[in-house]
Amino acid sequence: MKNKVAMITGAAVGIGRAVALQMAEKGAKLVLVDMNQETLANLEEELKAVNAEFMTAVCDVSDEQAVNGVVQAATEKFGGIDILVNNAAIWRVRGLFWENSMDTWRKLLDVNVMGVVYCTNAVLPKMMEKGYGRIVNVASVAGVYGNANMSVYSATKGALIAMSKALAKEVVEKGIVVNAVSPGMVSTSAELDMEYTKETNKCYAGRTGSDRENADLICFLASEKNGYVVGQNIQIDGCRKEI
Numbered sequence: 001m002k003n004k005v006a007m008i009t010g011a012a013v014g015i016g017r018a019v020a021l022q023m024a025e026k027g028a029k030l031v032l033v034d035m036n037q038e039t040l041a042n043l044e045e046e047l048k049a050v051n052a053e054f055m056t057a058v059c060d061v062s063d064e065q066a067v068n069g070v071v072q073a074a075t076e077k078f079g080g081i082d083i084l085v086n087n088a089a090i091w092r093v094r095g096l097f098w099e100n101s102m103d104t105w106r107k108l109l110d111v112n113v114m115g116v117v118y119c120t121n122a123v124l125p126k127m128m129e130k131g132y133g134r135i136v137n138v139a140s141v142a143g144v145y146g147n148a149n150m151s152v153y154s155a156t157k158g159a160l161i162a163m164s165k166a167l168a169k170e171v172v173e174k175g176i177v178v179n180a181v182s183p184g185m186v187s188t189s190a191e192l193d194m195e196y197t198k199e200t201n202k203c204y205a206g207r208t209g210s211d212r213e214n215a216d217l218i219c220f221l222a223s224e225k226n227g228y229v230v231g232q233n234i235q236i237d238g239c240r241k242e243i
């Protein structure tokens with residue numbers, strides 16, 4: 001990843017933070033997008049400590065104009081984006097299908113689906129011009145199995161998985177590799193230890209996945225090493241039980 005420019009959304013905590021720190025270690029230049037200024041500032045301090053080259057943007061991915069502005073600024077600073085990790089999402093929304101307000105549906109669709117559309121549209125032209133790009137969309141097992149009490153979230157992640165597969169087919173010949181990853185249960189994003197896991201009965205492995213394990217998979221798919229895992233949704237879930 002040396003000298004590759006990677007834009008990561010929802011970068012401030014959890015999986016996004018682990019990806020940012022790992023890509024920095026591998027020599028990538030980072031464009032870190034998050035709407036939470038405070039946690040993003042904490043990540044800035046961590047990255048300064050390892051001499052990473054980066055810029056940050058406090059930006060809501062569901063704001064198309066703001067996203068375009070960030071990509072323009074990043075292109076001026078770094079010359080374009082080679083890697084896009086669409087990781088920002090809202091997922092802690094629970095309730096039976098009929099209890100969800102239309103505002104909830106629109107909000108989650110705006111962030112979890114349209115946010116990805118805006119970021120992807122903003123980086124694609126330059127990737128196509130260069131003939132190189134890697135896009136990893138962070139979906140969820142909810143988008144594969146459909147989680148009860150999480151129908152809105154499940155719908156958005158199902159859309160993201162299908163969108164990733166369709167886009168992959170359209171751009172692979174242009175040197176752009178698109179995949180989705182679907183985490184199962186991951187440790188809480190408040191936890192700064194990237195190796196942290198805890199017990200769960202939701203998968204046969206009997207534990208949650210760590211941020212580091214998720215970042216390892218995302219970084220491989222986003223790297224130059226990977227040119228042949230294309231258009232896949234890779235579940236990283238310790239062999240999820242369908243519950």
Ligand SMILES: NC(=O)c1ccc[n+]([C@@H]2O[C@H](COP(=O)([O-])OP(=O)(O)OC[C@H]3O[C@@H](n4cnc5c(N)ncnc54)[C@H](O)[C@@H]3O)[C@@H](O)[C@H]2O)c1
Pocket residue numbers: 009010011012013014015016033034035036039059060061062086087088089090091111115138139140141182183184185186187189
């Ligand atoms: N944690 C899990 O158990 C789990 C399981 C499956 C999938 N996922 C997926 O992994 C991804 C990361 O989840 P996490 O739990 O590591 O982090 P998280 O959900 O705790 O944090 C996500 C980050 O995204 C930011 N964000 C949210 N909405 C945004 C917006 N509109 N614009 C910009 N930034 C925004 C938040 O400020 C936060 O820093 C998400 O896509 C999530 O759906 C997580």
